[in-house]
Amino acid sequence: MQTAHPPKGTGPLQKREARLAWSLLLPTITIVSLVVILPLLAIFWISFKPIGLADLRPVVPVVREDLRNAGDPDQAVRYRIQNRSQDEPILNVEFTDIVPDAATLGELPEQCELSASQLTCTIGTLEPGERLTLMIPVTLDGDADALEDALEDDTEPRATGDADNILTNTEFTLENFTRIFDADEFVTVMWATIFYTVFGTVGALVVGLFAALLLNKSFRGQGVLRGLYLFPYVAPIIAVAFTWVNLFDPFSGSINALLIQMGVTNETINFFGQRPLALIMVTVFEIWRYFPLSFLFILARMQSIDTDMYEAADMDGASPFQKFWYLSLPMLLGILSVLFLLRFIWTFNKFDDIFLLTGGNAGTRTLTVNVYEQAFAISNIGAGAAVAVVIFGCLLMFSFFFFRFISREEGL
Amino acid sequence: MKLLRNGFVTGPIIGALWLFILATTVSVVMSFATGNAYRPTLFFSLILGGALSMGAIMPLARAPIVGVVMAVGLAIIGLVGGQVGAPIVTNQGAGLQAVVNGLLGFIFGYSTAMIFAGIPRGSLTRHEMEEAWIRFLTGFGYIFFTAIVLIPFYVMVMTSLKSQSALLQNPLDFSIELDKGWALFRSYHELFRDFNFGTYMWTSFYVSVLTVIITLAFSIPGAYAVARLQFRGRAAFSRSILLIYMVPMIVLALPIYIAFSITGLRNTIIGIVLIYPVTTIPVALYMLQGYFRGLPAEVEEAGLMDGLNRLQVIWKITLPLALPALASVSLYVFMIAWNEFLLAFMLLDDPSIFTLTRGVAMLNSSEIPREHLMAGAVIATIPVMVLFLGLEKFMTKGLTAGSVKG
Numbered sequence: 001m002q003t004a005h006p007p008k009g010t011g012p013l014q015k016r017e018a019r020l021a022w023s024l025l026l027p028t029i030t031i032v033s034l035v036v037i038l039p040l041l042a043i044f045w046i047s048f049k050p051i052g053l054a055d056l057r058p059v060v061p062v063v064r065e066d067l068r069n070a071g072d073p074d075q076a077v078r079y080r081i082q083n084r085s086q087d088e089p090i091l092n093v094e095f096t097d098i099v100p101d102a103a104t105l106g107e108l109p110e111q112c113e114l115s116a117s118q119l120t121c122t123i124g125t126l127e128p129g130e131r132l133t134l135m136i137p138v139t140l141d142g143d144a145d146a147l148e149d150a151l152e153d154d155t156e157p158r159a160t161g162d163a164d165n166i167l168t169n170t171e172f173t174l175e176n177f178t179r180i181f182d183a184d185e186f187v188t189v190m191w192a193t194i195f196y197t198v199f200g201t202v203g204a205l206v207v208g209l210f211a212a213l214l215l216n217k218s219f220r221g222q223g224v225l226r227g228l229y230l231f232p233y234v235a236p237i238i239a240v241a242f243t244w245v246n247l248f249d250p251f252s253g254s255i256n257a258l259l260i261q262m263g264v265t266n267e268t269i270n271f272f273g274q275r276p277l278a279l280i281m282v283t284v285f286e287i288w289r290y291f292p293l294s295f296l297f298i299l300a301r302m303q304s305i306d307t308d309m310y311e312a313a314d315m316d317g318a319s320p321f322q323k324f325w326y327l328s329l330p331m332l333l334g335i336l337s338v339l340f341l342l343r344f345i346w347t348f349n350k351f352d353d354i355f356l357l358t359g360g361n362a363g364t365r366t367l368t369v370n371v372y373e374q375a376f377a378i379s380n381i382g383a384g385a386a387v388a389v390v391i392f393g394c395l396l397m398f399s400f401f402f403f404r405f406i407s408r409e410e411g412l
Numbered sequence: 413m414k415l416l417r418n419g420f421v422t423g424p425i426i427g428a429l430w431l432f433i434l435a436t437t438v439s440v441v442m443s444f445a446t447g448n449a450y451r452p453t454l455f456f457s458l459i460l461g462g463a464l465s466m467g468a469i470m471p472l473a474r475a476p477i478v479g480v481v482m483a484v485g486l487a488i489i490g491l492v493g494g495q496v497g498a499p500i501v502t503n504q505g506a507g508l509q510a511v512v513n514g515l516l517g518f519i520f521g522y523s524t525a526m527i528f529a530g531i532p533r534g535s536l537t538r539h540e541m542e543e544a545w546i547r548f549l550t551g552f553g554y555i556f557f558t559a560i561v562l563i564p565f566y567v568m569v570m571t572s573l574k575s576q577s578a579l580l581q582n583p584l585d586f587s588i589e590l591d592k593g594w595a596l597f598r599s600y601h602e603l604f605r606d607f608n609f610g611t612y613m614w615t616s617f618y619v620s621v622l623t624v625i626i627t628l629a630f631s632i633p634g635a636y637a638v639a640r641l642q643f644r645g646r647a648a649f650s651r652s653i654l655l656i657y658m659v660p661m662i663v664l665a666l667p668i669y670i671a672f673s674i675t676g677l678r679n680t681i682i683g684i685v686l687i688y689p690v691t692t693i694p695v696a697l698y699m700l701q702g703y704f705r706g707l708p709a710e711v712e713e714a715g716l717m718d719g720l721n722r723l724q725v726i727w728k729i730t731l732p733l734a735l736p737a738l739a740s741v742s743l744y745v746f747m748i749a750w751n752e753f754l755l756a757f758m759l760l761d762d763p764s765i766f767t768l769t770r771g772v773a774m775l776n777s778s779e780i781p782r783e784h785l786m787a788g789a790v791i792a793t794i795p796v797m798v799l800f801l802g803l804e805k806f807m808t809k810g811l812t813a814g815s816v817k818g
Contacts, residue, residue: 018643020722024633025649028693031630035690036656039667046667214553225554227804231561234800236751238769239789243568246782249583252576254567257583258440261449288560320542349660352753368662375666388663399655 040392046385048172053379059085059163061126063095065156067148068135077105077151079134081159083126090161093123097157100150106137126161176386180374185365192279193348193366200286200347205340207287208294209332213324215295216302226299233292241356244285248272278362282354286347294339301335302328341402345395367391417541419533426527426548427465431520432457435499437555438516442502444566447585450502450512457499460489465524475525482521487514523551565793572599572787579782599787607784608763609771609791616768617795619684620749624742626689627696631741634693635700636726640709650701657694661754669758679762687755692745699744703737704730740806747796768792 010018062082069075079097083090097119099105105114112121112134123132140147180186215226232240248255248271256268271281305328313323351368354360360369367387375384415421435452442450464482490498490513491506499516502509527547531540570586571579573596578585588596603609637643638650668687669678677683707730715725731738756770766774772788 014642017641021637021641021643021646024637024641028630028634028697031690032656032693035668035687036659036664039664039671040659042667042670043663046670210553211557214550214557223804225558227801228561229557230800231565231797234747234796235565236753236769236772236789236792236796238751238753238772239568239793240564242772242776242785242789243564246571246786247564247567252580252583252782254444254583254586258443261443261584262436262439262451317539319538320546345658349658349662351660351662356753368660371662371666381666381670384666388666391660391663395658395660399658402654402658403651 043385043388043392046382047176047389048174049382049385050171050173050175051380051382053376053381055381059083059088059090061090061093061095061123061159061161063157063159065097065152067138067151070148071144074137075140076135076137077103079121079136079157080131081123081126081134082131083128085128085163087128088163089128090126090163091124093126093159093161094121095123095157095159096120098155100147100155102141102147103151104139104141106139108136109134112136173382176380176382179383180370180386180390188363189365189367189370192364195279196283196286196350196354196364196366197344197348199283200290200350201340201343203283203287204290204343204347205294205336207291208296208339209298209336211291211295212298212302215299229295230292232289237289237352238356240289241285241353245272245357248281272358273362275363278358278364282357282364285353285357286350289353290343290347294343297335297339298332301332305331337405341398341405345398345402348394348398349391367394417536417538419531419536422536422541422544423465423528424462426544427524428458428462430524430527430548430551431461431464431499431516433552433555434520434523435516437559438512438519439500440559442500442512443584444563444586447582447587448502448504450500452500453496453498456493456497460499461520464520465528475522475529478525479518479522482524483514483518486517486520487511489513527551568786568789568793572783572790573597574783576781576783599781599783600791603775603784603787603791607771607775607788608766609768609788611764612766612768612771613791613795615681615765616750619681619688619767620746622685623688623692623749624745626685627692627745628738628742630689630693631696631700632731632738633726635697635704636730638697639701639704640712641722650698653694653697657698661691665754665758668755672759678759679765681765683759684756684767687759688749688752691752691755692748695748696741696745699741700734700737703734707733736806739803743799743803743806746799750792750796 062084064080066078067075068078079095081093081095083093099114099117099119101117105119108114108119109121111123112119114120119136121134126132138151211229215222215229247253250256250268250270250273253268253271255271256265259265260268269277272278309327310323313327318326349368350366351372354364354366354369355372358364360366360373365373368391371384371387371391373384374387375381416425432452432454435457439450439452442448486499487510490500491510493501493509493513494506495501495503498509498513500509500512502512527544531544536544567586570588573588574586590596638646638653672678672683677686711733712725712729715729716722720728751769752767753769753773756767757773760766760770763771763774769792772785772792775785775788
């Protein structure tokens with residue numbers, strides 16, 4: 001008798017399902033790899049390149065055409081070709097132009113030749129900053145003004161040439177990395193990053209826990225308060241950051257005026273402009289802006305805790321603090337650790353807040369602000385990319401921990 | 413701890429702290445409301461608050477009665493106390509000082525009676541002691557959180573209505589000069605007239621809407637596949653979504669800036685619309701797949717049995733069931749796109765195509781008065797706030813589902 005075996009391997013139905021799944025995922029995978037994976041690879045590439053902001057302009061020959069001495073017997077078409085780069089030569093420079101029918105060119109320079117109405121000139125090598133002028137006599141047949149326009153504007157001359165492109169050549173350097181690690185400021189930057197990340201994360205969690213405890217009971221106006229406490233997180237960063245700068249302004253800021261009036265200080269405090277206060281202030285801002293998030297998550301978890309447990313504890317005579325410490329906190333530990341890891345990573349990644357509040361001055365330059373600072377303020381794209389690579393390395397480390405914990409907590 | 417169990421210790425400590433907190437709160441509120449000087453006295457408040465709670469008198473009477481008694485008492489103290497002998501002192505005359513202190517007295521009396529309600533004098537059980545502290549901390553918490561949230565927003569709105577010179581003269585004077593009428597909104601008017609804010613708002617709006625549409629178009633199929641279909645590499649895929657979610661924007665912004673500069677996409681709305689959805693697709697995918705998992709698979713299987721294919725199942729069964737989730741995801745994505753600053757700041761230089769956040773950033777210059785900047789901030793904030801308050805339920809849901817992202 002033949003026994004029935006369960007099918008082995010993947011059956012046609014499963015194959016079809018997998019095919020469908022991949023085709024549904026394909027658009028997402030394509031676009032994400034285009035805009036995330038590719039740039040990440042580019043960052044690694046660039047971080048080993050000596051490249052500045054100015055190098056982004058492609059090195060190409062520029063050619064201009066105009067009509068000189070129009071109407072005179074010695075009227076001529078003038079071509080000016082220039083290499084605008086200050087350090088890269090351009091090889092095999094060549095330009096072409098269409099000559100209008102009504103214009104007849106006279107004697108051609110040796111580099112140029114005319115076939116039909118197309119003028120082709122082969123220039124050769126242009127040294128950095130070199131400019132070259134070619135004058136070609138011309139006779140015009142017809143309305144001079146119209147022809148001048150036809151010559152100068154209607155057909156633009158096109159120039160081509162080969163130049164070494166710093167982005168694609170194989171010149172590599174470690175200078176970017178040595179530069180960012182050697183600099184004295186690297187220690188300051190790391191310190192600011194660690195301080196901001198650790199205290200910002202812990203602070204937001206603790207404050208959020210406190211807020212959640214407050215609202216974890218039903219009373220009239222609970223909904224309103226909950227909405228209100230989310231304001232800092234929902235409002236655009238640009239609005240709240242500038243408001244804080246305004247509020248703490250040493251000259252016209254309300255907080256300074258308030259503090260002086262209440263006799264706390266005698267002179268104004270420059271909250272965002274002096275060390276180490278600025279770093280503390282941006283951390284406080286971070287806590288202020290992101291406590292709503294932890295508050296929301298913790299509150300959601302609290303409301304899902306079974307009340308039976310608390311009733312049992314009441315029967316046993318547990319005091320309120322005991323209930324919090326021995327019942328609520330262990331129940332919340334899961335969400336707290338997930339929140340801690342996520343917020344840690346996100347605070348570490350934060351750029352906008354500090355950039356808008358202090359611009360990275362007064363000892364508040366974190367790694368992410370340093371990327372911008374190196375790439376755009378100092379115009380050294382390579383160094384910026386090197387900092388970005390360092391960030392990415394840290395991130396990989398964090399996400400390793402993250403997945404070890406979160407797979408336990410969330411079953412992902 | 414033992415000592416705290418005594419009502420004659422806990423009572424005065426809480427009372428002292430509570431009176432000082434309330435005195436500070438009332439002073440700050442009065443200062444912000446009138447622009448005049450109100451100052452809480454630290455030591456006097458502490459001593460007075462302690463003394464008033466010393467006998468743990470509170471349980472003796474009902475809260476309103478205690479409130480009135482305290483109001484009268486503190487009003488008298490305010491009247492005769494001069495510049496040191498009252499919880500709140502002001503330079504606005506003894507009469508006003510009496511009124512303010514009377515108000516403080518009423519709040520203090522009423523709330524202290526509530527804090528000590530049901531708590532006996534003398535020695536306390538652990539329960540009673542903790543109960544009193546919890547009530548005190550709760551009261552403090554409400555004041556604290558409401559203050560830290562409201563003050564910045566209050567200042568933002570009020571600054572936009574004042575002139576810079578008035579603010580420099582007295583940074584605390586936020587009283588609204590109603591007699592100015594419509595001229596109050598001068599800076600808003602100028603923003604829309606001279607700074608193109610109408611266009612910016614429109615740009616921000618349609619960029620955000622396009623971002624929502626594109627994000628949903630990409631993330632719905634992806635999320636469905638991850639949530640429902642069996643295929644190898646599913647776990648790896650859903651992890652890599654989270655991982656991508658964690659790559660900081662500034663790291664990507666640099667190569668994107670370079671690529672856009674070379675391809676000429678920098679400084680175009682198309683470039684922005686191309687890049688925004690990519691920042692939101694992972695979030696949306698993550699949120700949606702969680703929701704799809706929660707839907708009963710049986711309904712979809714019934715559909716499959718009745719002869720629908722997978723795509724029809726998604727279209728006719730899953731999506732209608734997931735409408736609330738789609739609403740919260742859309743709102744959340746809209747909010748991210750509307751609030752986005754970094755990419756707009758790096759990629760847009762041409763004032764004619766600024767988004768709103770980029771436009772506000774432009775106002776941050778020493779030549780443009782502060783009230784314009786704040787007016788710009790208000791304009792950028794109001795639409796999200798309206799959306800948020802109107803659809804709070806969806807929004808909170810969206811936030812809890814997906815806002816692992818900051």
